Amino acid sequence: MMMYQVNAMEQTIYNMTMKEAADFLGVSYTVMRSYVKTGMVKYYKPKGNYFFNIDDLKEFQKGNIQMPTIDFAN
Numbered sequence: 001m002m003m004y005q006v007n008a009m010e011q012t013i014y015n016m017t018m019k020e021a022a023d024f025l026g027v028s029y030t031v032m033r034s035y036v037k038t039g040m041v042k043y044y045k046p047k048g049n050y051f052f053n054i055d056d057l058k059e060f061q062k063g064n065i066q067m068p069t070i071d072f073a074n
Contacts, residue, residue, distance in 0.1 A: 014044035014051035021052040025061060035060075 016024065021041070022032035035041045042056040 014053050016052040016054060016057070018050045018052075021050075021057055024054070024057055 022029045044051045
C-alpha cells in the first residue's frame with residue numbers, strides 16, 4: 001500500500017490505490033473503475049487520485065453493499 005490518506009470528516013483511512021483495490025477484489029482495473037463510476041464502492045479522491053479503505057472493500061466483497069440494477073432491455 002503506497003499512500004496514506006485520511007478523510008478528516010469520518011477519520012477513515014483510505015490507503016489503497018485503484019490498482020491495489022482491484023487486485024484485492026480480484027477484478028481488473030477497468031471493472032474497478034466501473035464500480036467507482038456507478039457508486040458501488042466508497043472512495044476518497046484528493047487531487048484526482050482515487051483511494052479506498054480496506055474495510056469498505058471487505059464489506060463490498062461480503063455483499064453487504066447494495067449493487068445497482070442494470071437494465072439490458074434498452
